[in-house]
Amino acid sequence: MVLPFLFCDSSRSLELSKRYGYPTWMISRFLEIIPDTQKLLEALASKPRRYIRINTLKTKVEDLVERLLAIGFDIKQTILPEVFEITREKFSLGSTIEYLLGYYYIQDLSSCLAVEELDVSAEQRVLDMACAPGGKTTYLAQKMDNNGVLIALDPSRKRIRSTFYNLMRCGVRNTLVYQMDATNVFRLGIKYDRVLLDAPCSCEGVISKDRSLLDNHYPGLINKCAERQRALIRAAIKVTKPGGLIVYSTCTFAPEENEIAINSILSSYDNIEIEPVTNGENGLTTFGRFTLNPSLKDTKRLYPHIHGTLGFYIAKLRVKNVSL
Amino acid sequence: MSLYRKTSLQERTVLRRAFSKWDVFEYFKDKLIYVRTNNVGRKQIFFLPSEIMMTDKQPLYAGLLIGELGKQFSPSIQMSQIIAKEGKNFPSIKVNSKGETMVVYGRDVFVDSIIEHNTHRENEMVIILNQRNEAIGIGRTRNKSNHIAIKGKIAVTTIADIGQYLREEDLGV
Numbered sequence: 001m002v003l004p005f006l007f008c009d010s011s012r013s014l015e016l017s018k019r020y021g022y023p024t025w026m027i028s029r030f031l032e033i034i035p036d037t038q039k040l041l042e043a044l045a046s047k048p049r050r051y052i053r054i055n056t057l058k059t060k061v062e063d064l065v066e067r068l069l070a071i072g073f074d075i076k077q078t079i080l081p082e083v084f085e086i087t088r089e090k091f092s093l094g095s096t097i098e099y100l101l102g103y104y105y106i107q108d109l110s111s112c113l114a115v116e117e118l119d120v121s122a123e124q125r126v127l128d129m130a131c132a133p134g135g136k137t138t139y140l141a142q143k144m145d146n147n148g149v150l151i152a153l154d155p156s157r158k159r160i161r162s163t164f165y166n167l168m169r170c171g172v173r174n175t176l177v178y179q180m181d182a183t184n185v186f187r188l189g190i191k192y193d194r195v196l197l198d199a200p201c202s203c204e205g206v207i208s209k210d211r212s213l214l215d216n217h218y219p220g221l222i223n224k225c226a227e228r229q230r231a232l233i234r235a236a237i238k239v240t241k242p243g244g245l246i247v248y249s250t251c252t253f254a255p256e257e258n259e260i261a262i263n264s265i266l267s268s269y270d271n272i273e274i275e276p277v278t279n280g281e282n283g284l285t286t287f288g289r290f291t292l293n294p295s296l297k298d299t300k301r302l303y304p305h306i307h308g309t310l311g312f313y314i315a316k317l318r319v320k321n322v323s324l
Numbered sequence: 325m326s327l328y329r330k331t332s333l334q335e336r337t338v339l340r341r342a343f344s345k346w347d348v349f350e351y352f353k354d355k356l357i358y359v360r361t362n363n364v365g366r367k368q369i370f371f372l373p374s375e376i377m378m379t380d381k382q383p384l385y386a387g388l389l390i391g392e393l394g395k396q397f398s399p400s401i402q403m404s405q406i407i408a409k410e411g412k413n414f415p416s417i418k419v420n421s422k423g424e425t426m427v428v429y430g431r432d433v434f435v436d437s438i439i440e441h442n443t444h445r446e447n448e449m450v451i452i453l454n455q456r457n458e459a460i461g462i463g464r465t466r467n468k469s470n471h472i473a474i475k476g477k478i479a480v481t482t483i484a485d486i487g488q489y490l491r492e493e494d495l496g497v
Contacts, residue, residue: 058405100428100486101405101458147373157384164385165489168402173388174373178381188381 004222004256005288007032016041025219033284034253036305043304048208050086052104053112057142057171059103067098083112102169107135110302110312114249115139117277117316122147124193129182129236132159134166136198141172150175153182183235191241199229201250201257205311208304226256233265246317251310255287258313263292274298275316327382328358335359335393342397347411367393401484404451404459416451417441417480424454427461428487433480450480461485
């Protein structure tokens, strides 16, 4: 298969490309898959919304809300009880006493939704395959009430240092951090009830946070990321207990890294099925010349101009109990 | 390569004494404590929930770093927060909001910022609390408490604080 799939330029794609400063090939792809592409480009050109997730390992939601209001922040409840949108910042969110005390984590709602979908509980063995800088790891620990076992992996020692700081700041104690390429996770010899794979990706969905991502974006990058992601999903399946759950997520719009990656897994494994994700737009079931597994509609896409989050994709894979 | 291991009898004795001093002996009674010697040869003490298990392959980090062990136990910031929450009678000073700002920038505590204190010894390690009784740092007393009323003098040297990591990160340490 030749990846990624490129479309012919149109007058519309040329116009939007010129107006918003994107490569034409990207815009042509966006026009094929994203509703209201121009609104998306406008959303990506403005500052993304800011969210915090309250760390209930250290404080109570109502107590922190009261404190933040008292020091001049305006906040708004989201669909998750511990996640709030910051609508007015009196000073930097990352420099308050409450932040330093680990009472909250600055984290996009989309990331929190991925963790929410994993449905973890206190007695489970959970794996976070790409943990740095620790946002989802600390949320998992919070959901597990600091019990059970949480294994967190990252290949970079430097990034693990910031993960460690965040784990400590948030008071996490149920986590073992390994410096490891996640494709080798089977070497730990552990089987997990839940696996979170927030895969390294081409990051199209976070351009609003870092415009320089556009300078390093090229079609081959999507191809490279997609290959790596498939290897990671296979590694995740290998270590998940029968009946266990894998949540796969990326912060990109590229179908090759999202639905097409999952589609190839569904074609190769009989014991994997898609479970519906609650929030977002339905996943794609066609893309260019590809017709994908219809169950991929149950995966979800989050868009900045529709959901107020960063661009995100979430798929939920159940490893079936295979009776012999 | 730093390895996690269980504490030796001698280490357990020092730790028990320290937990008692910080009034968290009961809290840590059934808890699982591991030791790791870091790259510069310092013994770091980690607290793990009892359910956690070690595999043959050693992790880079496991559990919550609660302090370092030399001849004595030096609590970490995370430990100071456990002490502030679980302990009732431990060496501490409470600072006003100006003092709080100074401490999280790594500055020492002036007498004028101290609202309360229960320490009576020179060169004693103390938990620095803000007005909400939250641990924001760890310090060492410079003067005996009966001297603590001399305005304009530094009363406590800050040796660790909750803003430390971010400052180090900004400096690229």
